[in-house]
Amino acid sequence: MIAGPILLVEDNPDDVALTLRALERNNITNEVIVAEDGERALALLFEEHLQPALILLDLKLPRVDGLEVLERLRAEPVTHVVPTVILTSSREEEDVISGYELGANSYIRKPVDFAKFVDVVRQVGLYWLLLNEPAPKMVPAP
Amino acid sequence: MWRVLSRLHIGSAMTLAPATHPFLRRQRRSQGWGVLAGAAAGPAAPPDERVVAAVVRARAQAALLAAAACALALLGWLLDSEILKAWVHGHTAMKTNTVVGALALALSVWLFERRPRISAVLAAFAAAVGLLSSAEIAFHVDFGIDQLLAHEAAGATATSSPNLMAPNSAALLVMLGGAHLFLRSRLAAFGHALALLGFGLALLGVIGQATGTEHLISLGHSTTLSIPAAFAFVLLAYAAVFSRLDAGVARLFVRSGFEGLVLRYSLVAALAVPIVLGFCRTGLHGLGVDNQTAEWLYTVAIIAVLVGSAALTVRMLGTALGAFTAASDRLQAVVEYSPLAVVTLDPNLAVTSWNPSAERLFGWSEEELLGKPYPLVTDEDWDEVVAEAQETRMGSTVIADHKRRRKDGTEVVVQVAHAPLTAPDGGVRGMSLVIRDVTEQRQAEEALRRVNAELEQRVAERTAELTAANRGLQAFSYSVSHDLRSPLRALDGFSQALLEDYGPQLDETARDHLGRIRGASQRMAELIDDVLRLSRATRADLKRERVDVSAVARSVAAELALADPDREVDVQVEDGLVADADPQLFRVALQNLLENAWKFTRDAEAPRVEVAAAKLDGRAGFSVSDNGAGFPEQYRDKLFRPFQRLHATADFPGNGIGLATVFNIVQRHGGSVRAESPAGGGARFTITFGMEASR
Numbered sequence: 094m095i096a097g098p099i100l101l102v103e104d105n106p107d108d109v110a111l112t113l114r115a116l117e118r119n120n121i122t123n124e125v126i127v128a129e130d131g132e133r134a135l136a137l138l139f140e141e142h143l144q145p146a147l148i149l150l151d152l153k154l155p156r157v158d159g160l161e162v163l164e165r166l167r168a169e170p171v172t173h174v175v176p177t178v179i180l181t182s183s184r185e186e187e188d189v190i191s192g193y194e195l196g197a198n199s200y201i202r203k204p205v206d207f208a209k210f211v212d213v214v215r216q217v218g219l220y221w222l223l224l225n226e227p228a229p230k231m232v233p234a235p
Numbered sequence: 236m237w238r239v240l241s242r243l244h245i246g247s248a249m250t251l252a253p254a255t256h257p258f259l260r261r262q263r264r265s266q267g268w269g270v271l272a273g274a275a276a277g278p279a280a281p282p283d284e285r286v287v288a289a290v291v292r293a294r295a296q297a298a299l300l301a302a303a304a305c306a307l308a309l310l311g312w313l314l315d316s317e318i319l320k321a322w323v324h325g326h327t328a329m330k331t332n333t334v335v336g337a338l339a340l341a342l343s344v345w346l347f348e349r350r351p352r353i354s355a356v357l358a359a360f361a362a363a364v365g366l367l368s369s370a371e372i373a374f375h376v377d378f379g380i381d382q383l384l385a386h387e388a389a390g391a392t393a394t395s396s397p398n399l400m401a402p403n404s405a406a407l408l409v410m411l412g413g414a415h416l417f418l419r420s421r422l423a424a425f426g427h428a429l430a431l432l433g434f435g436l437a438l439l440g441v442i443g444q445a446t447g448t449e450h451l452i453s454l455g456h457s458t459t460l461s462i463p464a465a466f467a468f469v470l471l472a473y474a475a476v477f478s479r480l481d482a483g484v485a486r487l488f489v490r491s492g493f494e495g496l497v498l499r500y501s502l503v504a505a506l507a508v509p510i511v512l513g514f515c516r517t518g519l520h521g522l523g524v525d526n527q528t529a530e531w532l533y534t535v536a537i538i539a540v541l542v543g544s545a546a547l548t549v550r551m552l553g554t555a556l557g558a559f560t561a562a563s564d565r566l567q568a569v570v571e572y573s574p575l576a577v578v579t580l581d582p583n584l585a586v587t588s589w590n591p592s593a594e595r596l597f598g599w600s601e602e603e604l605l606g607k608p609y610p611l612v613t614d615e616d617w618d619e620v621v622a623e624a625q626e627t628r629m630g631s632t633v634i635a636d637h638k639r640r641r642k643d644g645t646e647v648v649v650q651v652a653h654a655p656l657t658a659p660d661g662g663v664r665g666m667s668l669v670i671r672d673v674t675e676q677r678q679a680e681e682a683l684r685r686v687n688a689e690l691e692q693r694v695a696e697r698t699a700e701l702t703a704a705n706r707g708l709q710a711f712s713y714s715v716s717h718d719l720r721s722p723l724r725a726l727d728g729f730s731q732a733l734l735e736d737y738g739p740q741l742d743e744t745a746r747d748h749l750g751r752i753r754g755a756s757q758r759m760a761e762l763i764d765d766v767l768r769l770s771r772a773t774r775a776d777l778k779r780e781r782v783d784v785s786a787v788a789r790s791v792a793a794e795l796a797l798a799d800p801d802r803e804v805d806v807q808v809e810d811g812l813v814a815d816a817d818p819q820l821f822r823v824a825l826q827n828l829l830e831n832a833w834k835f836t837r838d839a840e841a842p843r844v845e846v847a848a849a850k851l852d853g854r855a856g857f858s859v860s861d862n863g864a865g866f867p868e869q870y871r872d873k874l875f876r877p878f879q880r881l882h883a884t885a886d887f888p889g890n891g892i893g894l895a896t897v898f899n900i901v902q903r904h905g906g907s908v909r910a911e912s913p914a915g916g917g918a919r920f921t922i923t924f925g926m927e928a929s930r
Contacts, residue, residue, distance in 0.1 A: 107725035114732060153717045182724075183716035205723045205760035206753075207731040 095222050097146030098124040102134045102162060103180075104154050111207065112149070112180075115214035123147075123222065131157025135165055138172055147221045148177040150197075152188055160191050167196040174228040176221045283491035286499070287480055290489055294344065294477050297470040302341035304467045305334045312385040322462045327393045329463040330400040331384040336364040336408040337467045343415050344474040351419065358415035365408025372402050372457055393459035401458040403440055407433055407468045414475045427476070427483035434472035438506065440465035445513035447520070500544075508540050576649075576670035579656065584609050587665060596649075596672055598642030611639045636673065648674045705774050712770050719763050723756040730756075765892040768823060769877065772899045777817045779904075784812035784825070784857055788846040791826050795833045804833060804842040812848055812857050816904055816924040824900040827893035828859040828920050834889070835863030835918065849921045851909055856923030865912035874910050897922070 099116070103109050109127055116125060123146060128134035131154045137143045148166070152159035159179065166172040178199040179192045192200045201217065204210050308329040311319025320328035343357035367378055377396065381387075387398035410433035417426030440460045443451025453459035477485050488498055512533060519529045570577045576593035580586060585608055589601040599610055619637075634652045641647055652669045730749045738746065785808050792806040806829075814821060829844065836842035839862050849858035866874065875898035877891065894910075897920075901908045905925030912918045 105721050105725075107728070108721060111724065111728040111732075114728070181717070182720040183713065185713055185716060203720075203724060205720060205727050205757055207724070207728040210724070210728065 095146045095227060096123070097144060098126050100126050100128060100134065100137065100143065100145035100148045102128045102131065102148065102154065102159065103151045104129050105151075108151070108203070111210065112214065115207075115211045116218065118211050119215040119218055121214075121218040121222065130155045131159065131162040134162050138166060139169065142171075144171075145175060146227070147217075148175055149180045149217075150177055152179060152181040152183070152192070160188075160195060163192070163195045163197060176225065176227065178217055178221065180217075281491055282480065282486070282489040283495055286489045286491075286495065290477050290480065290485075294474045297474045298341045298344035301467040301470040301474075302338060302345075304463045304470075305329075305338040305341065308334045308463050309338075320461075320463070321392070325392060327401070327459045327461040328387070328391065329461040329467075330381070330387075330394075330398050330404070330458070332364055332368060332381060332398070333400040333404045333408070333461070333464050335384065336361040336404075336412075337464070337471060339364070340408070340411050340415070340471045341467075341474075343412075344471065344478065347415070347478050355416060355419060358412045360412070361408050362412025362416065365405045365410075365412060368400050368405040369402065369409060371396075371399060372405060393453065395457045399458055401452075401460045401464070402454050403436060403452070403460045404464050404468070407436055407472070410436070411468070411471055411475045415478065418475075418479050423479065423482055427479075427485075430472065430475035430478070431484060434469070434476050437465065437468040437472040441469045442509055442513055445510050445517065447513075447517050497548075504540070504544055508537070512536050512540075573669075576668075576672075578609070578668045578670065579665055580609055580668070581665040582663065584612075586610075593670065596641075596647065596670065597639070610642075636677070647672060648677045708770065708774060712767050715763060716767055720760055723760050723763075726756040727753050762892075765896070769892050769896045769899065772820055772823060772896045772903070775817070775820060777820070777903060779815050780818055782814045782816050782818050782821050784814050784821075784846070785810055787822055787825055788812075788829065788859075791822070791829045792844070795829060799833070802833075802837070802842070804836060804844055807843070807845045807847075809845075809847040809857075812846070814857070814924045816906075817900075820900045820903070821924070824897045824922070825859075827897045828922075831893060832859055832861035832863065832918070835865070836861050837863070839863050851907055851921045851923045854906075854923045856906070856921060858919055858921040860917060860919035862917040865916050865918045866910070868912055871910055871912075875908070 099121075101109065101112055103112065109129075113125060116123075126137065126143065126145070128137055134148075134150075135157065138145075150159045150162060154162070159181070163177060163179075166175065166177065173196070176198045177196070178201060179197045180201050180203055181188070182203055184200075184202045189200050198221075199217070201213060204213060307319045309331070311317070311321075311328070312331055312334075317324060317328065339357045339361040343354045343361065346354040346357070364380075367380055370376065371378055371381070372395070377399075381396065381398040381400075385398065387394070389397050391397060410429045414426045414429035414433060417423065417429060420426070439451050442448070443460070444462050444465050452465070476483075477488075479485060480489050487495065488502065489495060490498070515533075515536070519532065520526075524532075570588070570590045573590060573592055576596045577588070577590045578586065578593050579588045585606055586601075586604040587606075589599070589604050594600050597611065604610065634650065636648060636650050639647055639649050650671045650673045654667050654669075655663045656665045656667055658664045730752045733741075734746060734749050741749075788808045789806075792804075792808070796802075796804070796806075829846075832844040836844065842862065844859070844861045846857060846859050849856055875894050877895035898908055901922050901924065906923040908920060908922045910918065910920050
């Protein structure tokens with residue numbers, strides 16, 4: 094399994110708790126860093142130079158929304174290949190299209206049924222942290 | 236009709252009124268007069284093609300006849316025959332040089348157009364012969380040219396010197412030869428004058444011969460003009476006068492219309508009458524009738540001819556006048572009873588006619604206006620009228636809308652067709668105005684335009700409102716899909732967490748409650764999804780395409796089978812079904828119908844769902860039928876209402892949104908849907924998608 098933290102961008106504490114529980118249930122032991130809004134996520138990535146193995150991104154966020162975060166991190170060389178999975182409540186066609194256009198690796202709708210959610214998280218972790226071969230690390234210029 | 240009228244208008248300029256009308260003294264208005272009057276001197280009436288052809292033919296024949304006379308004379312000299320040389324015993328012979336000169340002239344006429352250079356050389360030769368002979372006669376010298384061709388003994392009849400031509404002949408050779416030369420040059424007018432002069436001289440010779448008037452054919456002691464020469468020269472002079480038809484007298488003569496006709500008749504009469512009568516008088520002398528009686532008879536004959544010709548002219552005029560009157564009456568009737576106002580103006584823009592419709596429309600009567608200035612134009616409009624008059628002058632018809640004032644001062648919108656009244660010579664004699672009252676029409680159009688504009692405005696407002704409402708709805712559903720689901724997820728997730736973490740500490744009832752909480756949240760989530768789908772069906776943009784109904788039906792059926800692998804349903808889909816519909820909305824509709832069929836055949840013994848071609852209200856569509864539970868027929872109308880359910884949730888789960896969504900989608904396509912549940916059980920839904928779908 095690829096080491097490195099998972100960045101969970103999610104403003105709803107319930108969802109944060111459930112996601113953490115689902116990760117735990119699936120024995121995904123990577124450190125999880127939570128950003129409760131888009132601004133915080135950007136700060137973590139570009140000011141604190143966090144290099145996550147995977148970003149789980151909600152779309153409807155206070156201040157800076159998920160699509161904008163995605164756009165910004167795809168524009169920066171340090172983050173533009175980091176696997177980013179949109180994990181959100183809606184499946185509005187517009188959101189799906191914009192998500193992929195801005196370079197999301199995957200678009201997943203959070204199921205209400207927790208059992209299904211656990212299964213989704215298992216598959217995401219399995220795929221992005223185990224099966225998928227990540228791009229070589231991009232080291233930011235000194 | 237106008238043709239008849241215009242042909243009878245002799246002298247177009249006569250109808251031009253003098254520029255003395257009081258209102259024309261105003262400078263601006265006199266502009267209008269100038270505009271129209273300037274056109275009066277237009278191009279002349281065109282030549283009459285038939286006359287031109289006849290004249291040209293006669294010209295060639297004249298040259299031929301003259302040449303024949305010359306040839307006979309030449310033969311006479313060879314054979315020494317007095318008859319051939321002089322035609323009448325005791326008269327002068329046609330001298331050889333006259334013969335040669337006249338022959339050259341005849342050839343020159345013959346070749347005038349075909350070989351201009353040879354023709355000119357021949358004419359010059361004839362003129363030279365004439366000039367030399369004139370010099371001999373005038374200065375009593377002998378250049379030795381007279382006897383070159385044939386010898387004449389001294390003392391020949393009325394001959395000054397042997398074989399020396401008459402001075403008339405010499406002069407005619409010079410004139411006609413010169414005329415031919417000048418007619419080709421820029422001095423064509425001079426050539427014409429020479430030709431005419433020659434014609435006059437030759438005519439005098441002929442008349443002199445005809446009437447036996449000595450001093451018309453001989454001058455002093457010089458040679459007398461011979462009969463053959465007089466004959467040949469009058470023909471040659473005619474040919475010279477008519478050698479060019481595009482200028483001079485010839486042009487007037489060949490003109491079409493009454494003018495040319497009268498000129499031609501008069502000319503023929505003026506030439507023929509004295510000649511014929513002259514011959515007659517000579518004949519009477521021969522019969523021994525004394526001079527006085529002959530003079531009487533001659534005078535009476537002339538008067539008779541004049542009376543006859545006057546009678547003929549009157550008759551012709553009478554016929555023409557009859558035609559004119561008939562045409563004029565017809566025109567009068569047309570104008571009189573025309574529902575349109577018809578007005579004619581002279582070039583001064585004074586009224587020359589004003590029909591009853593014009594009186595009804597504007598209030599003035601014809602009596603008040605005849606000869607008075609056109610009353611419908613104010614000073615402000617004058618420039619416009621001048622501009623249109625100018626167009627009219629160019630010969631075009633102008634149709635335009637104008638505001639005009641009636642006699643009582645009220646305003647009227649009229650459509651006016653201006654057209655020039657042209658004279659036969661192409662000039663403008665005035666203009667005609669056909670005027671239609673379009674006030675009501677324009678008002679109606681204006682009202683219609685206003686209503687349209689208002690309607691458009693209203694549509695724009697409504698569209699803006701609807702767009703705003705739609706945007707609001709979109710934002711609302713977006714927010715619903717995000718925010719309403721999160722709490723449900725928490726409900727379900729934490730209930731599950733409780734079950735997992737504290738399950739052993741809870742009793743059966745507590746676990747059952749938690750299970751119910753989870754079930755309810757999941758149903759709520761589904762409900763939200765369905766409501767969103769319904770709203771999307773209502774507001775999504777419609778993009779019509781040809782949809783393969785059979786393929787979509789099979790794909791949906793396969794999904795249903797995959798999601799519910801425990802059931803076995805026989806799904807029959809007819810091949811080749813198509814519809815013109817929005818592909819996404821269409822799939823949603825078909826999915827709802829097939830899901831229902833799938834759901835309600837749960838308890839059937841051999842569940843069967845069929846998709847087949849069908850007709851609804853004469854339009855092609857397709858049906859989805861099953862052999863499931865069906866529905867009570869009396870509730871058929873409620874079937875498509877949102878949240879309306881006909882079965883208990885315990886029997887068949889659902890929220891009553893699926894068919895409402897189908898109804899919305901079909902309605903947005905302009906199609907229709909019908910539900911049937913036959914007594915034998917099962918349900919059948921038939922739908923069409925507005926535009927003709929075929930198999």
